[in-house]
Amino acid sequence: DVKVTQSSRYLVKRTGEKVFLECVQDMDHENMFWYRQDPGLGLRLIYFSYDVKMKEKGDIPEGYSVSREKKERFSLILESASTNQTSMYLCASSSREALWGELFFGEGSRLTVL
Amino acid sequence: GQNIDQPTEMTATEGAIVQINCTYQTSGFNGLFWYQQHAGEAPTFLSYNVLDGLEEKGRFSSFLSRSKGYSYLLLKELQMKDSASYLCAANQAGTALIFGKGTTLSVSS
Numbered sequence: 417d418v419k420v421t422q423s424s425r426y427l428v429k430r431t432g433e434k435v436f437l438e439c440v441q442d443m444d445h446e447n448m449f450w451y452r453q454d455p456g457l458g459l460r461l462i463y464f465s466y467d468v469k470m471k472e473k474g475d476i477p478e479g480y481s482v483s484r485e486k487k488e489r490f491s492l493i494l495e496s497a498s499t500n501q502t503s504m505y506l507c508a509s510s511s512r513e514a515l516w517g518e519l520f521f522g523e524g525s526r527l528t529v530l
Numbered sequence: 531g532q533n534i535d536q537p538t539e540m541t542a543t544e545g546a547i548v549q550i551n552c553t554y555q556t557s558g559f560n561g562l563f564w565y566q567q568h569a570g571e572a573p574t575f576l577s578y579n580v581l582d583g584l585e586e587k588g589r590f591s592s593f594l595s596r597s598k599g600y601s602y603l604l605l606k607e608l609q610m611k612d613s614a615s616y617l618c619a620a621n622q623a624g625t626a627l628i629f630g631k632g633t634t635l636s637v638s639s
Contacts, residue, residue: 458631
């Protein structure tokens with residue numbers, strides 16, 4: 417069974433803290449993505465990666481960075497968390513060989529920044 | 531840039547048919563995808579269209595007109611469990627999927 421696992425379901429952090437959100441997939445997928453989802457705004461793309469050590473900016477990369485040192489792991493980093501980064505963060509992966517638009521999502525990480 | 535529009539909310543009754551429309555404006559369009567998301571859960575893939583026409587998958591069908599920048603998702607024989615958000619997403623060549631804001635469908639008995 418395909419699986420995308422996000423390290424934390426719920427996090428509460430303080431303004432200015434550094435936050436790491438981890439995502440691991442076991443499907444040997446080349447492509448990995450980070451989205452955030454907010455009411456009324458839908459899913460917005462933060463960063464994505466097509467290969468190890470590669471990263472591309474999405475629509476809203478400001479305030480975020482990513483790391484992809486291994487194929488199965490894609491980390492989202494908030495260097496200095498702010499209250500407007502309170503959101504649900506969704507990680508996804510897809511195969512370059514199969515249907516590239518079929519994304520497999522993790523369960524999500526709900527981050528609250530106080 | 532890209533823009534994807536779909537209605538915010540729709541309501542329907544069990545057993546009915548509902549059509550959720552999606553219009554898109556993208557450069558280098560490469561495919562249109564539909565996802566379903568139940569409340570509190572992650573989105574799951576439903577269907578996709580790359581070429582013009584209708585793709586049928588059980589009770590769900592999806593249609594695409596590339597010339598019009600238009601797609602719809604058709605749900606037949608609605609069931610209560612179809613109450614969910616339906617997300618339209620377009621892929622630009624060389625980039626990731628960009629999602630619309632989603633249509634929340636409420637099915638009542």
